[in-house]
Amino acid sequence: MAERVIPLVDARAVRPLPAAGARASGPTPADRLGRPLRDLRISVTDRCNFRCSYCMPKEVFDKRYAFLPHAALLSFEEVTRLARLFLQLGVRKLRLTGGEPLLRKDVERLVGMLAALRTVDGKPPDITLTTNGSLLARKARALKDAGLQRVTVSLDALDDAVFRRMNDVDFPVADVLQGIDAARAAGLGPIKVNMVVKRGTNDHEIVPLAEHFRGTGIVLRFIEFMDVGATNGWRMDEVLPSATVIERLQQVHPLAPLEAAAPGETAERWRYLDGGGEIGVISSVTRPFCRDCNRARLSTEGRLYLCLFASSGYDLRELLRGGADDARIADAIAAIWQQRDDRYSEQRQAMAADTGRGARRVEMHYIGG
Ligand code: SAM
Ligand code: SF4
Ligand code: SF4
DSSP, X not given: OOOOOOHHHHHOXXXXXXXXXXOOSSSXXXXXXXXXXXXXXXXXXXXXXXXXXXXXXXXXXXXXXXXXXXXXXXXXHHXXXXXXXXXXXXXXXXXXXXXXXXXXXXXXXXXXXXXTOOOTTSOOOEEXXXXXXXXXXXXXXXXXXXXXXXXXXXXXXXXXXXXXXHHSSOOOHHHXXXXXXXXXXXXXXSOEEEEEEBTTTTGGGHHHHHHHHTTTTXXXXXXXXXXXXXXSOOOGGGBOOHHHHHHHHHHXXXXXXXXXXXXXXXXXXXXXXXXXXXXXXXXXXXXXXXGGOOEEEEOTTSEEESSTTOSEEEEHHHHHHTTOOHXXXXXXXXXXXXXXXXXXXXXXXXXXXXXXXXXXXXXXXXXXX
């Protein structure tokens, strides 16, 4: 059967690497908008066992969809080598993502390799992982033992029927909750839970989820439905602004804003006035935070993306497999970062609400969230 041509394949375009040039060692200078390089998100697989409609809709990611062959994926050794160079360039935080990162065979071995690395200041990197939680009950202990510090679990509803519909593979909410319990028991904390809010689909689950996690020490974060990729049929009228999320919660449990814990943090933090803990809102659509964006993304096949909404990436695998030495690769990464001027969400806000629809952007499951 002929393979279907879908926008996603076109969006995996490659940008030319900068020419080799001498660079002083140490952290890379800031990008063109003055933003340092601090955070590297590493996608370890483009596959997933869920089909969330806002990320990997079933109609597109079906049996005929060509996922990357194993040989195309960066090996753990390749990922670790790149991570080491990124840390030398100033990165402090590594986040494993995907697709579903726990589907990558022996991912805990990669965690162990990354945990042995050091930042430019000689400190252990902050290592975390974003997961749909489906395999967490089985994997939490091994991940912790390998050196993982924390996890973020995605959970879009507490109601089983709503959750099964949203993951679109009939996966039960109880199993994700069990995964969260296992992560907690293993000491993978503080745990964060991410809920993508789609107006009319799961916004009635905001308060039940908040009440479920209140007082547990787990921080629930509400994410605005974003126009990532080109396949999720994004519409502005399905975005529920974070301000509305806060209003709805305030009606039940009064909240007060908190200071950001770190510069470049994506979530705005709030605390329950009665001491029930903390929640967060990630307002990528209505209150973009590009100004402080210090994140780079490494795709499953070793392409470096400078923005979640980028349409092309830089092929670092070519350098790795072409025999480039560490200095050449570090120079290339530093030069790429220094040229960076991406600020898609701010630009989107300046455009008409839905002009971005159908654009050829890279898919979220490929470069990770
Ligand atoms: N499979 C893992 C998971 O779901 O946690 C990791 C990868 S997933 C791409 C990372 C995060 O991106 C998840 O929290 C997911 O909910 C979020 N995400 C995916 N598509 C999104 C969209 N269109 N808008 C907002 N968040 C999205
Ligand atoms: Fe899979 Fe995560 Fe995307 Fe859902 S959001 S389809 S769990 S990669
Ligand atoms: Fe960073 Fe791009 Fe998101 Fe702006 S739109 S915060 S530059 S990833």
